[in-house]
Amino acid sequence: MRLMFFELTTEPLDVGAIARRVVPEECGATVTLDGYVRRFTKGRETEHLVYEAYEPMALKEMDRLAAAAKEKFEISNVSIVHRLGKLEIGETSVVISVAAPHRRAAFEACEWLIKELKRTVPIWKKEVYADGEVWVEGE
Amino acid sequence: MRLMFFELTTEPLDVGAIARRVVPEECGATVTLDGYVRRFTKGRETEHLVYEAYEPMALKEMDRLAAAAKEKFEISNVSIVHRLGKLEIGETSVVISVAAPHRRAAFEACEWLIKELKRTVPIWKKEVYADGEVWVEGE
């Protein structure tokens, strides 16, 4: 079984299938973070979103983050999938799933991975409103 | 939209669909804990599992835990589903999904809920081996 999955896709994400991929026989729990498109951001209504990535670098960064997570936390497997292209309200944009022998490590690693993904993985979000659009700059 | 879902079912669990149910428009993240049947427990090979519940009390306890989680953490919605009956290796036994405006609260609440579920919700696991079976007593 492959231990790490990283994927960038324009297809809809199946959270359950992604979580299932990282399940090894010795593990009892998977923790999954599922991010999705909000209708309202700071009170403004979003029409849809567009995600763009620097794809080869994004995949390398995801790989680096997963390797770092395996160093920091007692986890077995990691799956990180980010959707690209146009997303409608409510659609899943990112899924991070972590399997571990003990659930504490899975929770910690999953939370660390989403924080780092939002900080370092070269993916950008464009918010499209009824009357305009803006590329969101991270913090 | 209903805010809380509690379910006991003998049907297979769809992690993605369960996570999706708790998504409100103002929230940006869902954290999902997915527990499943391990092949090996303390080196012994499990053939399959059987879960049994004191169903009405289990549903009440799940409701009580979710209400307590909403008091303790800034979360919007909670879904707790536990499967009952016979489960094969690798099948999902429990899914807890928490949606929150900020992911920190979703992680904390999800971890708290699985800890409390394992402590108080009247559900029991029978491990069936090739040469016998045992009802597992919690700690």
Place this chain on the structure above:
Amino acid sequence: MHVKVLFFGATADETGTTESTIELPEGTRADAALTEILDRYPKLTASRDRSSLLFAVNQEYARADEAVNEGDELAVFTAVSGG
């Protein structure tokens, strides 16, 4: 008065039943009701301490001094192991 007593998993196996009706004196408290049940089903404490059993009255964990009333639903079970 009469109360219903439910057993699950290990306690159902040990008592050989999932549901039983027993008679208790009026005014019996939860702790005394459990003592009565354990006297009737000694296998429940043959290989474990009484303190490791859980006891519910009307689908809620019971306090020791809680009143038990006619028609109540009692339940005796081992530490839970769901998840």
Place this chain on the structure above:
Amino acid sequence: MHVKVLFFGATADETGTTESTIELPEGTRADAALTEILDRYPKLTASRDRSSLLFAVNQEYARADEAVNEGDELAVFTAVSGG
């Protein structure tokens, strides 16, 4: 020497291109390469500080003193906003 420079999202909109080839003196370091790119595309720093831009060489975040070589793939982009 010649290097490729990629832009994404806001930086692609501002430069009007997603990919450009520029010439740099041999021995140019990452920091100087970025200065050259920003001189060529002033819109990139028209409404933000240089320090808020991210800079990669060969698909990894670049250190300021990192060597840039012929044929390298450089990329200039804003703080990421995936997730």
